[in-house]
Amino acid sequence: MNTDVKKTKVGIIFDMPECGGCRTCEIACSFHHRGDFSPLNSSLKILDKKDRKGFNVLIINKSSKNNPVCDGCIDIDTPLCVQFCNEKEKLQEMIEAAKVVKEKSEK
Amino acid sequence: MKIYEDVYAYAGKILRIDLSSGEYFTEPTLKYVKEWLGAPGIAIKILYDELKPWVTPYDPSNKLIFGSGALIGTLAPGANKMNVSTLGPMTGGWASSCSDSYVGGQLKYAGFDSIVISGKAHKPIYLFINDNHIEIKDASHLWGKTTWQTLELIRKELNDPGLHIISIGPAGENLVRGACIIQDESRAFGRCGTGAVMGSKNLKALVAKGSGSIKVAKKEEFMKSVREVLKMYKKAKSPDKTYKYGTLYNFHTKQDVCGINYKNFQYLALPEDMVKEMDPRKVIDKFEVSHRSFPACGIHGCGRYLNINKGPYAGLKSECNQWETFSTLQTRLAIKEPTFMVKANALCNQLGIDVDAVGGAIGWAMECYQRGIINDKDTGGIKLNWGDEKVVLKLIEMIAYRQGFGNILSEGSYRASEIIGRNSSYYALHIKGQDLYEVCRGALGFCLGTTTSTRGGGHTTGAVACETSPGLDIEKARVMYGVDNPNKPLEYDGKAEMTFYIEILHRINNCLGICHINTVWWDIDLIGLPQIAILYSAATGWETSVEKLNEMAMRQLNLEKAFNLKFTDFERKDDMPTPRDLYESIPTGKLKGWRMDEKKFNKMLDEYYVIHGWNKKTGYPTRDTLARLGLDYVADDLGKIGKLGKNR
Numbered sequence: 001m002n003t004d005v006k007k008t009k010v011g012i013i014f015d016m017p018e019c020g021g022c023r024t025c026e027i028a029c030s031f032h033h034r035g036d037f038s039p040l041n042s043s044l045k046i047l048d049k050k051d052r053k054g055f056n057v058l059i060i061n062k063s064s065k066n067n068p069v070c071d072g073c074i075d076i077d078t079p080l081c082v083q084f085c086n087e088k089e090k091l092q093e094m095i096e097a098a099k100v101v102k103e104k105s106e107k
Numbered sequence: 108m109k110i111y112e113d114v115y116a117y118a119g120k121i122l123r124i125d126l127s128s129g130e131y132f133t134e135p136t137l138k139y140v141k142e143w144l145g146a147p148g149i150a151i152k153i154l155y156d157e158l159k160p161w162v163t164p165y166d167p168s169n170k171l172i173f174g175s176g177a178l179i180g181t182l183a184p185g186a187n188k189m190n191v192s193t194l195g196p197m198t199g200g201w202a203s204s205c206s207d208s209y210v211g212g213q214l215k216y217a218g219f220d221s222i223v224i225s226g227k228a229h230k231p232i233y234l235f236i237n238d239n240h241i242e243i244k245d246a247s248h249l250w251g252k253t254t255w256q257t258l259e260l261i262r263k264e265l266n267d268p269g270l271h272i273i274s275i276g277p278a279g280e281n282l283v284r285g286a287c288i289i290q291d292e293s294r295a296f297g298r299c300g301t302g303a304v305m306g307s308k309n310l311k312a313l314v315a316k317g318s319g320s321i322k323v324a325k326k327e328e329f330m331k332s333v334r335e336v337l338k339m340y341k342k343a344k345s346p347d348k349t350y351k352y353g354t355l356y357n358f359h360t361k362q363d364v365c366g367i368n369y370k371n372f373q374y375l376a377l378p379e380d381m382v383k384e385m386d387p388r389k390v391i392d393k394f395e396v397s398h399r400s401f402p403a404c405g406i407h408g409c410g411r412y413l414n415i416n417k418g419p420y421a422g423l424k425s426e427c428n429q430w431e432t433f434s435t436l437q438t439r440l441a442i443k444e445p446t447f448m449v450k451a452n453a454l455c456n457q458l459g460i461d462v463d464a465v466g467g468a469i470g471w472a473m474e475c476y477q478r479g480i481i482n483d484k485d486t487g488g489i490k491l492n493w494g495d496e497k498v499v500l501k502l503i504e505m506i507a508y509r510q511g512f513g514n515i516l517s518e519g520s521y522r523a524s525e526i527i528g529r530n531s532s533y534y535a536l537h538i539k540g541q542d543l544y545e546v547c548r549g550a551l552g553f554c555l556g557t558t559t560s561t562r563g564g565g566h567t568t569g570a571v572a573c574e575t576s577p578g579l580d581i582e583k584a585r586v587m588y589g590v591d592n593p594n595k596p597l598e599y600d601g602k603a604e605m606t607f608y609i610e611i612l613h614r615i616n617n618c619l620g621i622c623h624i625n626t627v628w629w630d631i632d633l634i635g636l637p638q639i640a641i642l643y644s645a646a647t648g649w650e651t652s653v654e655k656l657n658e659m660a661m662r663q664l665n666l667e668k669a670f671n672l673k674f675t676d677f678e679r680k681d682d683m684p685t686p687r688d689l690y691e692s693i694p695t696g697k698l699k700g701w702r703m704d705e706k707k708f709n710k711m712l713d714e715y716y717v718i719h720g721w722n723k724k725t726g727y728p729t730r731d732t733l734a735r736l737g738l739d740y741v742a743d744d745l746g747k748i749g750k751l752g753k754n755r
Contacts, residue, residue, distance in 0.1 A: 031182070
């Protein structure tokens with residue numbers, strides 16, 4: 001299980017040492033939300049890490065002006081970002097974890 | 108900004124910016140793409156039409172064109188290779204180079220497919236493209252800085268730690284002929300000297316940031332096709348290996364097929380005792396910190412970020428180099444320290460200089476020194492012994508800053524040998540003035556594609572890679588290339604056809620932004636033209652057949668050829684291998700004793716010209732060929748300068 005490194009106003013940042021930083025997930029995510037490719041409009045952000053042991057992944061789970069909230073791609077079996085990620089299980093776990101936190105905070 | 112007709116897959120606009128006046132305007136991408144497809148296709152059309160014949164590479168009226176291919180920014184596998192094209196200083200003709208890039212995607216999200224840069228800024232500047240907001244920013248404080256420092260300073264200055272940039276280092280500023288442009292820290296627009304053209308325009312960097320989107324015409328069909336073709340990457344054999352070691356995974360194969368440049372191509376295999384010691388994969392095993400990948404790569408990335416924490420370069424943190432650096436610097440110069448390749452690669456990236464231009468020049472110099480052609484007097488007292496890594500690193504700096512003997516080497520091996528004279532040109536291994544990294548003996552398809560390349564020495568515009576691939580699906584390759592012997596590197600028959608096929612594939616890849624390593628060029632089981640045609644058709648909504656793509660690629664190649672005829676004296680002799688490759692037999696290794704047959708090579712070149720509809724004697728395109736591609740005006744131009752190929 002991934003441990004989250006930081007909670008922010010908009011979501012949770014996870015550590016992902018296996019991530020190569022390709023940001024294909026961001027492109028896929030934007031397609032899920034908008035039907036076009038626009039990575040700025042995605043529910044997850046790949047962030048540089050100082051030690052460069054992989055990257056951090058910010059998953060947006062609270063409404064904000066600029067970013068759509070991660071809905072876990074409820075309409076399909078596997079979230080679109082996960083489909084395009086090489087570390088499918090790791091990313092899937094993060095999305096699940098972000099969802100749990102969101103549900104908790106909503107209660 | 109003008110608003111143009113909606114277009115799918117493309118961003119829609121081309122930005123034209125004149126650095127002398129600071130003025131800019133846009134034009135619709137649609138003006139070009141039905142005939143010229145994208146990035147380098149658009150670039151060659153603009154350069155051919157708009158550069159007067161007297162323009163020279165560093166002339167302010169030369170144009171530097173960045174292009175981001177049609178599939179960049181989407182999920183199409185490998186679509187992240189941005190292109191830069193110009194009239195280049197290495198060959199004096201067509202210069203075109205691609206690099207894995209985030210900037211390419213950002214440029215398209217900002218709304219631009221290409222940027223055409225003309226003129227020369229009055230002082231150092233950098234370009235900041237932030238959606239429709241185009242800013243020419245002062246770069247006086249960045250001049251003299253390395254590409255790594257420039258990245259850090261620009262990110263700080265624009266208050267965005269996630270920005271991606273492309274920049275030049277001191278080599279580009281100093282008009283080092285082989286200067287290249289670097290993406291962030293570690294990916295280069297290699298060969299051709301495009302960094303020097305950027306330097307001549309006082310343009311230090313280009314920053315792109317876009318919040319817009321790329322739309323595809325047939326969404327479901329496109330995504331279905333993407334998912335379908337991605338299955339190929341799971342089944343094929345190469346992706347796992349590429350993922351683990353990048354192109355360095357080929358080390359033992361290269362040794363087996365005599366594909367390693369050792370001591371400036373005097374030998375094409377390493378001495379057996381060095382094989383174990385120099386296995387570059389061990390460096391990755393030992394120092395890897397994490398993986399590095401680029402958007403939409405079907406392989407999930409070929410990069411490795413290393414922390415060298417032992418040995419002479421302890422403290423160095425950098426992405427690991429790929430095969431080319433290993434062969435063109437480490438083995439070419441006979442350096443044993445395994446981490447040298449990472450250090451030399453990082454240094455070249457920081458200084459913004461092409462590894463092949465450096466390796467070619469230093470390799471030539473070391474061989475001349477070995478043979479007593481140049482001595483300590485020429486070098487200012489520096490002893491150019493094979494394997495002396497300290498001297499090599501010193502020379503790289505001297506080249507980038509044009510200091511002492513480095514000033515001569517900064518011209519590349521061809522021109523350095525012209526300056527020194529003394530029959531040293533035999534040891535300058537270049538094609539059309541561009542330093543070679545490619546091992547031409549022992550793989551004739553690779554050789555033919557390299558020697559005929561319109562950008563000078565280079566294996567990414569037509570060189571065949573499958574001949575020496577172990578485990579090649581021969582039947583599949585036979586069907587694809589239409590030849591019986593795709594797995595026979597030493598046979599001359601069929602190589603013209605194979606080169607023709609790869610010339611098309613490489614051009615289509617470059618125009619759409621697809622990385623070659625993601626395609627059948629690298630691995631016959633990955634995507635090829637049929638899949639690319641499907642992806643392009645779904646993305647644009649324009650039903651585009653493989654035949655149509657073939658035609659566009661050939662139109663582009665013919666215009667590249669005509670562009671070279673306009674600006675250079677290239678003819679048949681310039682499509683021939685170097686004298687060393689043509690006349691020397693392979694001295695060691697499994698192909699020991701094999702030598703090229705000049706007569707057979709010439710026959711192969713004849714076949715190559717005939718397939719293209721070019722004149723056999725000169726290599727010039729004929730009117731019929733040009734007319735068939737809608738290039739009658741080019742035929743008229745070539746007729747005027749006496750370079751139109753006769754039909755017979």
